[in-house]
Amino acid sequence: MRHYISTRLLGKTNQARREQFIRLLALGLRQATYFGRGLEPPPLDTGKRVTVATVFEEASTRTRNSSEMAASRLRCYVQHGISVSDSSLAKNESLEDTLTMLGQYGVWGVIVRTKTEGAGLWLAQELQKLEGEETWLPRGMSVIIGGEGKKTHATQLLLDCLTIVLNELGARRMDQVGVIDEFLKQPEELVHQKIGEILDRLKICFVGDLKYSRVVHSWADLGELFTIEYCFVAPEPFQLETWATPHRSTVTTDLDASLEYPYVYFMRAQIERLTGTPDSPGPMTKREAIRLVQSLEANEQYLDRCQGKLLHAQPRDQALPMIPNQFKNHPKVIMLMQSACGVPAREAVLMECYRGRFETEDLISVPSIGFDQAWVTKQESWYAHFEALKVKSAGRNVIIEPIENGTAVDRTEEHMIRVHDEIFGEDGVYHQASGRQILPGRRLDSPCMGRPKGTLWLYGYRISPEQALKHGLISPHVKFSHMDKTGEDAGESAHGYLRVEYPLPEIVEGFRCLNENCITRRTDIARPIFRVHGEKGRETPDHYADAGLECISCGDRVTAKEMVQACYGSLVLHR
Secondary structure (H helix, E strand, C coil): CCCCCCCCHHHHHHHHHHHHHHHHHHHHHHHHHHCCCCCCCCCCCCCCCEEEEEECCCCHHHHHHHHHHHHHHHHCCEEEEECCCCCCCHHEEEEEHHHHHHHHHHCCCEEEECCCHHHHHHHHHHHHHCCECCCCEECCEEEEEECCCCCEHHHHHHHHHHHHHHCCCCCCCHHHHHHHHHHCCHHHHHHHHHHHHHCCCEEEEEEECCCHHHHHHHHHHCCCCCCCEEEEEHHHCCCHHHHHCCCCCCEEHHHHCCCCCCEEEEEEECCCHHEEEEECCCCCCCCHHHHHCCCCCCCCCHHHHCCEEECCCCCCCCCCCCCHHHHCCCCECCHHHCCCCCHHHHHHHHHHHHHHHCCCCCCCCCCCHHHHHHHEEEEHHCCCCHHHHHHHCCCCCCCCCCCCEEEEEEEEEHHHHHHHHHHHHHHHHHHCCCCCCCEEEEECCCCCCCCEEEEEEEECCCCHHHHHHHHCCCCCEEEEEEHHHHHHHHCCEEEEEEEECCCCCCCCCCCCCCCCEEEHHHCCCCCCEEEEEEEEECEEEEEEEEEHHHHHHCCCCCEHHHHHHHHHHHHHCCC
């Protein structure tokens, strides 16, 4: 592991990501034994001095200070705090340029907090591309994200889990870390197995502002690696997005639902989300919002009834603390232990990243797709197909338009014909197609679809597999007919007519991310790439592809319908 950005980027498979996360926790347990006894751990490198820097676009107390303390305890030289106010970031310099400069000056690891979602992924990728003799950027620089937008806070997630594992192993107090020594004497495989079992049987409830919490989103991602049982308690405006909610979860507005959970995690609630602004009022008055947030507080009556341990990432709002100040050292409240675990957890991250600093990680990979992955549903000579068309159209009021060399895009949704046409323009097909102009047709009979269809004819142009993929997300039943009479006449093609269809792609490019806070909307180093979720041919009742698109940069998910309407809504024809 060279970079630590999010759990989604810890490996190529869920199993690999799970094993890496467990390995980090085991390392964090080892570091906690030093920290609990007030001892310094072994240095990160006994042969040379390692430099670590922090670059924070947002204010921070615990993440920044515990990261710097972790680096200092590992005998690193710490280049303290670059922030927007006192650096060229205030002059609109990019984070990429700032980090490149730090690497040139001898910094190995950079701990970054940024408002831009997906920044860590692209920063790590770009720095790997830049390193070399000509750029004077030494190999092996690591990027560690200490909070990113509202979606990712992987180091907080790690320290939360370290807190829970320590508590489950019986090390609730500093003077109890001896039990960890005994636990770690077991074979490494058994240690990892038991840590995994603790997380697999974990039941945890989150209370407060969940939708805007990077911590909650990181915890939700962890549900892909472990069989965690979740409960989310929040008023509707604070609830987690549907696409981000894990499968094994309960969603409610009732705080009593949290009483039987072994761990209850309170999140800071900002009433501005409920009251809005004078220009854009929210659903509640300030008094109503305060009353609602107070109803979610862990007051004395709640603590008497609650059966679990209470966590809080902090900071706590003094005006509306989810855990009132008089209870911060209550036996059921472990938020102070949780805060302290930030140091050993971040030591573990630094150690693991330094160990893998020369790894070249392919963080952004777009699998190529070729014609061999297409489903060929019909192939014959151009002449045979032309004769078949004449027979099929006999007695019908139609005109056969022969294409000797080109492509017919068939079975498009008729109300999407202008969208397909626009995409061809964006892809430069108009400039590359030779001969006659592309002709769109709509309201054509389609017995197979059971409704009118649209068709486009492209003269002198054969659509590439990459171009075809995007069209399958616009019209779920689209097919492509490739004609090559000239090649057949010259003996170069055994089949002058091919009817092909492509599977739903794993990855697609060409759309824009709808999240305005995504790195792809803020810089030209990042291009929008989406994972596709769904099955080929499935459609919504209004004939959009029943598929979802997940931005690999920021993690935002939208449906194919939402994407089409946002990017091409004015071109969708009303039926």
